[in-house]
Amino acid sequence: MASDSIHTHHIPVRWSDFDRYGHIMNANYVEIAQEARLAFAEDKFYSQDIDFAAFVRHLDVDFRKPIEPEGNAELLIESQVVEVGNTSFVTRQEIKDKHGRTACVVECVQVAVDLDTQMPRTLTEQEREILLNIGQTKVEEKKPGAAEADLGLGEIGYDD
Secondary structure, three states, X not given: OOOOOOEEEEEEOOHHHEOOOOOEOHHHHXXXXXXXXXXXXXXXXXXXXXXXXXXXXXXXXXXXXXXOOOOOOEEEXXXXXXXXXXXXXXXXXXXXXXXXXXXXXXXXXXXEEEOOOXXXXXXXXXXXXXXXXXXOOOOOOOOOXXXXXXXXXXXXXXXX
């Protein structure tokens, strides 16, 4: 069960999400992560009548294992804020298959923007409070050292 500090969102997979090899296409992981970030914004900001705009500045996508269509009618996306700055924040999202295994990790740097000027702006105290209350209790995943590195392939496998 996810803690309160992790925003969870389920996204149904579509036939068009898959490539000719029967795996979700790499670009679609970015769309899935974006959809979950928008659900986070809806739940935490827009539903409280907080006008909040943030543009994506940087994406880091780590493809860990393919997701095949059989049995994966929907995916679980866990989103967590891992860093908050003056004008920006970083989210870490895990896209999980039907077994709860992480298939892809997306880290996204977002910058708060004034929509009138299209320029970065300082996060308000209210925005900071919301962002800081998401993701403070999850233990950070240990990254392998040089001796433990596996050439970046991690646990690559197929669904059972």
